[in-house]
Amino acid sequence: MKLTCEQAVKQFFAYLDRALSGEEFEDLEAHLEACLNCCDKLAFSRQLDDFVKHHLPDNPVPATLEARVRRALERGPGA
Amino acid sequence: MSLGERGHRQVLDPETRGRFEALALPHLGHLYRLAARLKGSPQDAEDLVQETYVKALRAFPALRDPERIRPWLCQILSRLVYDGHRSESREVAVGDLAELDRFSLYDLIDQEDPFPYSDQLHRDFLARFHDGEVRRALLALPEAYRVPLVLLYVEEPSYKELAAMLGCPVGTIMSRLHRGRKILERELWECAKQRRIVRTR
Numbered sequence: 001m002k003l004t005c006e007q008a009v010k011q012f013f014a015y016l017d018r019a020l021s022g023e024e025f026e027d028l029e030a031h032l033e034a035c036l037n038c039c040d041k042l043a044f045s046r047q048l049d050d051f052v053k054h055h056l057p058d059n060p061v062p063a064t065l066e067a068r069v070r071r072a073l074e075r076g077p078g079a
Numbered sequence: 080m081s082l083g084e085r086g087h088r089q090v091l092d093p094e095t096r097g098r099f100e101a102l103a104l105p106h107l108g109h110l111y112r113l114a115a116r117l118k119g120s121p122q123d124a125e126d127l128v129q130e131t132y133v134k135a136l137r138a139f140p141a142l143r144d145p146e147r148i149r150p151w152l153c154q155i156l157s158r159l160v161y162d163g164h165r166s167e168s169r170e171v172a173v174g175d176l177a178e179l180d181r182f183s184l185y186d187l188i189d190q191e192d193p194f195p196y197s198d199q200l201h202r203d204f205l206a207r208f209h210d211g212e213v214r215r216a217l218l219a220l221p222e223a224y225r226v227p228l229v230l231l232y233v234e235e236p237s238y239k240e241l242a243a244m245l246g247c248p249v250g251t252i253m254s255r256l257h258r259g260r261k262i263l264e265r266e267l268w269e270c271a272k273q274r275r276i277v278r279t280r
Contacts, residue, residue, distance in 0.1 A: 009183075010257075013256055013257050013260060014238075014253060014257075017231065017238065017256065018237075019237070019238045019253070040185075041183075041185050044184075044185045044201045045185075045260075047201065047202065047205065048184070048205065048260075048263075048264070049232070049260075051205050051213070052213060052217065052232065052263065053232045055208075055210050055213035055214060056116050056214075056217075056229070056232065056233070057115050057116055057119070057210075057214055058112065059111070059112065059115045059121055059124070061107065061108045061111045061112070062111075062121070062125060065107060065111060065125060065128065066104060066107055068125065068129060069104070069107065069128065069129055069132045070100065070104075072129045072132065072133050073096060073099070073100065073132060073133065073136055074096075076133075076136075
């Protein structure tokens with residue numbers, strides 16, 4: 001294995017965000033194929049991302065917001 | 080008429096404003112949801128959306144591709160929050176960075192083993208948190224870390240797009256996303272200790 005576990009873990013977030021390519025991507029994939037512990041850690045990082053996304057606030061849009069914004073636009077940037 | 084008044088009139092030209100409103104207002108809901116996720120409080124989110132639209136109207140004549148108005152509005156809104164962090168001292172209040180980089184919620188849950196009979200320990204740990212606790216943990220992140228992370232979760236841009244949106248190098252985005260997630264892990268662990276989900280002091 002080219003990467004140590006410590007080096008692999010540092011790449012997890014970039015991997016999950018599809019920001020790895022070329023040699024970096026291939027090295028991490030090779031490490032994951034051989035290291036079950038890192039696979040579990042990566043799965044948890046993915047799980048945690050999904051968990052936080054799922055808990056993001058989803059407030060209903062206030063009914064008065066459009067009228068408020070329209071008034072502000074009418075007053076103009078200097079208002 | 081003074082120069083300032085002329086400039087003001089130009090921006091307020093009813094035709095330009097009408098075009099702007101027709102293009103921009105259909106995205107009000109999306110902008111509001113993003114604002115609420117970045118700011119936490121509904122009132123702050125409304126203020127931010129209003130500020131975004133007023134600023135966008137001023138810059139509207141310079142928008143080259145009206146089809147890209149939604150990402151453009153999202154960029155203006157995000158920059159209003161992100162640029163605010165530069166004048167704040169909260170950015171440095173994340174503790175020892177080397178220690179933060181080493182922080183691993185996965186390892187801590189493993190060591191603590193709060194549910195000895197569970198065959199999905201880490202999943203069960205996360206399931207203990209309520210909506211409000213996760214949101215508070217996210218809001219505990221300084222804006223410098225929270226803005227790129229929330230944008231990544233909501234808009235799913237590439238690192239390059241995120242860097243362009245926030246006006247900073249790709250390397251800064253990478254490190255903010257990495258550390259933002261680590262701070263979030265740390266906040267959840269602290270919350271678990273306070274709630275006595277885990278015994279560690």
